[in-house]
Amino acid sequence: MTPVVVWFRRDLRLHDNPALAAAAKSGRPVVPLFVLDEESRGVRSLGGASRWWLHQSLRALAGDLVGLGLSLRLRRGSASEVLPEVVRETGAGRVAWNRCYEPASVARDTKVETKLRAAGVEVESYAASLLMEPGKVLTGQKAPYKVFTPFWKRLRELYRMPAPHPAPREPAPGPAVASDRLDDWGLQPTAPDWAGGLRETWEGGEAAARRRLADFMADGVERYGIDRDRPDLPGSSRLSPHLHWGEIGPHQVWRAAAPLIEADAPGESGPEALLRELAWRDFSHHLLADSPHMETDNWRTAFDRFPWRDDPKALAAWQEGRTGYPIVDAGMRELWHTGWMHNRVRMIAASFLTKDLLVHWRHGERWFWDTLVDADLANNVANWQWVAGSGADAQPFFRIFNPVRQAAKFDPAGAYVRRWVPEIAHLPDRWLHQPWEAPLNVLSEAGIELGRDYPPPIVDHAAARHRALQAYEKMRRP
DNA sequence: TTTTGAGTTGTTCGA
DNA sequence: GTCGAACAACTCAAA
Numbered sequence: 001m002t003p004v005v006v007w008f009r010r011d012l013r014l015h016d017n018p019a020l021a022a023a024a025k026s027g028r029p030v031v032p033l034f035v036l037d038e039e040s041r042g043v044r045s046l047g048g049a050s051r052w053w054l055h056q057s058l059r060a061l062a063g064d065l066v067g068l069g070l071s072l073r074l075r076r077g078s079a080s081e082v083l084p085e086v087v088r089e090t091g092a093g094r095v096a097w098n099r100c101y102e103p104a105s106v107a108r109d110t111k112v113e114t115k116l117r118a119a120g121v122e123v124e125s126y127a128a129s130l131l132m133e134p135g136k137v138l139t140g141q142k143a144p145y146k147v148f149t150p151f152w153k154r155l156r157e158l159y160r161m162p163a164p165h166p167a168p169r170e171p172a173p174g175p176a177v178a179s180d181r182l183d184d185w186g187l188q189p190t191a192p193d194w195a196g197g198l199r200e201t202w203e204g205g206e207a208a209a210r211r212r213l214a215d216f217m218a219d220g221v222e223r224y225g226i227d228r229d230r231p232d233l234p235g236s237s238r239l240s241p242h243l244h245w246g247e248i249g250p251h252q253v254w255r256a257a258a259p260l261i262e263a264d265a266p267g268e269s270g271p272e273a274l275l276r277e278l279a280w281r282d283f284s285h286h287l288l289a290d291s292p293h294m295e296t297d298n299w300r301t302a303f304d305r306f307p308w309r310d311d312p313k314a315l316a317a318w319q320e321g322r323t324g325y326p327i328v329d330a331g332m333r334e335l336w337h338t339g340w341m342h343n344r345v346r347m348i349a350a351s352f353l354t355k356d357l358l359v360h361w362r363h364g365e366r367w368f369w370d371t372l373v374d375a376d377l378a379n380n381v382a383n384w385q386w387v388a389g390s391g392a393d394a395q396p397f398f399r400i401f402n403p404v405r406q407a408a409k410f411d412p413a414g415a416y417v418r419r420w421v422p423e424i425a426h427l428p429d430r431w432l433h434q435p436w437e438a439p440l441n442v443l444s445e446a447g448i449e450l451g452r453d454y455p456p457p458i459v460d461h462a463a464a465r466h467r468a469l470q471a472y473e474k475m476r477r478p
Numbered sequence: 479t480t481t482t483g484a485g486t487t488g489t490t491c492g493a
Numbered sequence: 494g495t496c497g498a499a500c501a502a503c504t505c506a507a508a
Contacts, residue, residue: 139506147485147505398500399488
């Protein structure tokens with residue numbers, strides 16, 4: 001029997017990996033392959049934090065495959081060139097992969113498939129990365145949902161938990177064709193090495209992902225409904241980067257969480273809230289698949305008239321965490337240091353950029369893309385557009401987050417701000433989230449001079465809110 | 479086709 | 494401090 005190439009992409013795991021399971025079951029010799037494709041048209045280059053994560057994840061995957069007697073092959077280049085090459089070199093008669101759903105990935109995969117089939121190679125693809133594939137959750141009018149709640153209701157009705165695929169046992173190894181060395185890909189930063197904070201915070205790879213899920217199910221998910229909004233508490237699942245790279249799949253999370261839901265418990269339980277967040281991930285992917293233009297353009301075209309401001313200095317202050325609003329700065333610094341930001345704070349920071357500063361959501365989206373370890377195209381653009389008001393199911397524009405009120409509500413004792421903005425840590429709680437309001441003697445007792453140790457606010461929120469509402473009005477009635 | 483109810487995550491104001 | 498209403502209209506999804 002000819003070998004089968006298993007093309008890994010966003011499914012860097014051995015468990016519950018249908019393409020790998022099917023390849024192993026076929027009895028053919030297996031050639032596991034990863035292609036670093038930065039050439040296919042429309043496929044975005046990875047951000048810095050994503051590249052770092054990918055390095056860890058591939059190293060882990062390669063190690064796990066060695067345990068099965070397989071050797072992960074690494075190649076670089078356009079997938080539609082590389083796949084046929086590897087097929088020729090190995091003499092493979094079949095290629096298997098799990099499907100991706102971003103529009104540019106779909107186009108690339110179609111091209112690869114066409115080329116392989118033309119060369120007489122079988123192609124098998126599988127669903128593995130979403131709960132439901134785009135196009136499978138539709139309204140009564142057979143149209144994709146544009147509002148989350150009915151989408152979620154329908155998904156719950158339609159979803160059938162698939163039987164898990166165990167990790168394969170001793171598949172036959174395929175021929176050892178040439179492979180790049182992972183270290184030569186330069187995915188990790190060297191000069192300067194800015195990844196110290198990432199290394200302290202994260203461990204990539206399937207084993208770490210499985211541990212994270214198990215730990216969270218044992219301790220955390222019960223309080224998830226309440227604590228996930230609190231950046232000062234460890235309430236988040238922190239599964240997002242693992243899910244992005246498929247070190248763990250959404251069905252595995254569902255299988256773990258669904259049995260913990262108590263049927264007659266009042267309100268939404270922690271496990272239920274987790275499934276709902278998983279469904280948001282699906283919703284974003286379905287939206288992007290249906291509206292490919294939303295990667296760069298407003299989903300609501302009315303926002304094409306919105307009077308965004310071009311303000312590189314404000315953008316830089318936001319990126320560097322020196323807006324003078326402690327909760328915003330804490331978030332931006334957490335992001336820079338760890339490659340991750342608490343979801344509540346993402347909303348606050350995004351609202352601040354788009355509404356207080358009136359900077360186009362695209363700039364924020366690009367910054368997150370580069371700095372987040374969980375950077376995911378569909379989630380990133382859908383959530384930025386949601387906050388900006390230009391997206392599906394967006395909040396009414398007049399819902400403008402007040403960074404002081406949000407901070408008081410979700411970081412009540414200031415532990416989060418004190419951790420990430422240590423220069424103001426000695427301020428009493430009352431002034432911590434609004435140091436510009438503190439009396440001079442309070443500031444000096446805390447060892448702070450505004451403008452020297454910590455910036456004054458770059459905009460006055462009340463005035464900025466008013467300006468944003470006017471801009472919105474201008475868009476609606478030009 | 480028309481109608482109806484509802485829409486992740488908020489803020490401000492005035493009683 | 495706490496509560497409810499207003500904020501503005503529009504679009505979506507299902508009956």
